[in-house]
Amino acid sequence: MTELLDWVEKQAQENIRFHIQTSEHLTKESNTTLTLLLAGIGGAVAYLTKLFDTQAELWLVAAVGTFGFQLIVLAAILIWYCLRTDVMWPPTSEPQCLFRPYFAVDQLREVELENIQTRINQVVQRNYRVATWLDRVRFGAVAAPIVSAAAAVLCTVLARAC
Structure with missing residues (x-):
């Protein structure tokens, strides 16, 4: 039984170390995506400011404003679902939980394996959530120019209707 416990x-x-490493990778990817979104937001704000100064066409202002707003929303979603401080589970239990001299070592090891499985499940669940939202934000960023173009067309149509 001891050999089996050693192996398991x-x-x-x-x-669990693999899943924790995956969690760290997802955090790095989320930070990179946030950096790109913030750069896009800064560019959109600068360009929008210039458009207001030059009294540009309304459709262009609407397109750039929509683009910037969408990037702001995507950045907020990314922070909330991917980068927000969350519980992180350690790969092992604390010594005060493990040191139980009145139990047999094999019994303690079996219980600890159950605890490790619970922690693995928690990290996997967190990684799935972060990866799903990171993908959604990235697709939203790719779609931002399309949404901006649609806003420009809508603005043009509404301006002609008035």
Whole structure:
């Protein structure tokens, strides 16, 4: 039984470390995406300011404003679902939880394996949420020019109707 426990513990530790490493990678990717969104927001605000100064066409102001607004919303979503401070589960339990001299070591190891599985499930669930929202934000960023063009067309149509 001890040999089986040794092997399973080793596999469990490798598994949770992999998921924690994936979590760190997703955080880095989210930070990179946020940096790009913030650069786009800054560019949109600068361009919008210039358009107001030059009294540009309304459709162009609407397009750039929509683009900037969409990037702001995407950045907020990214921060809320991907970068917000969250609970992080350690790969092992604390010594005060493990040190139980009145139990057999094999019993403690079996219980700890169940605890590791719970932590693995929690990290996997968090990674799935972050990865899903990161993908959504990225697709939203790719769609931003299309939404801006639609806003420009809508603005033009409404201006002609009035």
